Amino acid sequence: MTEQTGTFVVTHAEAxxxxxxxVETAQVHTLASNPGVEVHDVLEATVAPDPPLEVTWQVVEIDDRRSIELVDSDLEPTQHSKELAADADVGDLLQEERAGTGEIHVFRVPVDEVETAAQDVLEDEETIARAARLEAVRVEVRRAPDDGVLSVRYLPD
Structure with a gap:
């Protein structure tokens, strides 16, 4: 095994x-020590096998560190997001780049499952990984329960 440089999301942290x-390969690395990170932190870093057994890894260098804020918003999706979803079938996912950086994902879900879908997005580890890939620091989940529309906004700040 050799050093690996990339973008990593912290999925578990103890003292x-x-x-x-x-976030690109989905490869999981157990670190032999905690370099001061917390769950949902995103690291631009280099990791290497921890000698002598090389069954765990160590952080060699951290180039950047940021946290991803998950926001369960009480706001409804924007009018634009609702318009995007208007012609979509239940189960469809629509993705649109934001002006600047980030993305907006709009889902059509059954009206009685909007709340469950929102919680699933907020609890899904992949939401954080996607935010890391998109260089977002804030993920905002909005819902329109009466319309069956859920929007997930990946925001740079």
Whole structure:
């Protein structure tokens, strides 16, 4: 095994260890020590096998560190998001780039499942990984329960 440089999301953190996941390859690395990270932190870093057994990893260098804020918003999706979803079938996902950076994902879901879908997005580890890939620091989940529309906004700040 050799050093690996990439973007990692912290999926588990304790005082003396942590688990990070490469957001591009989904490879999981158990760290032999915790370099001061918390769950949902995103690291632009280099990791390497921890000698002598090389069954765990160590952080060699951290180039950047940021946290991803998950926001369960009480706002409804924007009018534009609702218009995008108007012609979509239940189960469809529509993705649109934001002006500048980030993305907006709009889902059509059954009206009685909007709240469950919102909670699923907020609890899904992949939401954080996607935010890391998009260089977002804030993920905002909005819902329109009466319309069956859920929007997930990946925001740079």
């Amino acid at each position: 003396d260890s942590a688990i990070v996941r490469d």
